[in-house]
Amino acid sequence: MMSAAAESPHIHPPKVELFDVAAMTNTDPKGFVRRVEEYRIEPFGLYLARPVVDHPKMTYLQSWLLPELGLRVSNWSFRPEQCREHYLYLDIVDVERGPGVWRSVDHYLDIVVYPGLRLEVLDTDELLAAVNAGLINTPTAERALQTVHHAVEGITRYDYLTEKWLATEGISLTWRTE
Numbered sequence: 001m002m003s004a005a006a007e008s009p010h011i012h013p014p015k016v017e018l019f020d021v022a023a024m025t026n027t028d029p030k031g032f033v034r035r036v037e038e039y040r041i042e043p044f045g046l047y048l049a050r051p052v053v054d055h056p057k058m059t060y061l062q063s064w065l066l067p068e069l070g071l072r073v074s075n076w077s078f079r080p081e082q083c084r085e086h087y088l089y090l091d092i093v094d095v096e097r098g099p100g101v102w103r104s105v106d107h108y109l110d111i112v113v114y115p116g117l118r119l120e121v122l123d124t125d126e127l128l129a130a131v132n133a134g135l136i137n138t139p140t141a142e143r144a145l146q147t148v149h150h151a152v153e154g155i156t157r158y159d160y161l162t163e164k165w166l167a168t169e170g171i172s173l174t175w176r177t178e
Contacts, residue, residue, distance in 0.1 A: 017104045017106070021101070035051075036048050045064050046065040046097075047062070047064050052076075056079075060076070062075045062076075065104060070094060072090065085114050088112075090151060092109040092111075107127065127141055154169070
């Protein structure tokens with residue numbers, strides 16, 4: 001029989017990330033500062049594009065922070081030898097817009113969307129473990145769950161096409177092509 005500790009997910013505080021538009025940097029949750037090639041501020045959010053350095057699978061990251069929806073939508077580019085389905089990765093986040101620096105706080109839940117096919121909700125166990133450990137409060141967890149439900153309902157209503165759903169919310173995402 002497994003112990004409760006062995007069954008529990010790794011518990012960590014919410015991940016905080018900084019997006020310094022003026023300095024053209026992105027500070028990841030571990031404190032690594034990355035150069036950003038492009039930031040674009042739109043009324044509905046912030047776009048960033050940057051290379052992913054020294055990663056065995058990924059080469060490039062594009063993300064949109066969408067404060068009003070509580071989402072970060074990411075589109076990753078992979079090395080040619082990596083065989084994978086195309087997907088969008090949605091993090092459930094709180095976003096603070098600053099005059100020069102934006103800040104996101106990740107609330108554990110994620111949605112992986114395989115456009116036109118299906119989606120998966122990930123890390124519910126992490127959210128519950130964080131609540132139980134006092135790392136996130138109940139109102140924040142409830143907001144995260146409401147955000148997931150809203151996104152899943154919208155994305156599935158539009159045949160698993162995230163951008164089509166977001167267009168109905170007044171959001172037009174654009175992506176670089178390589």
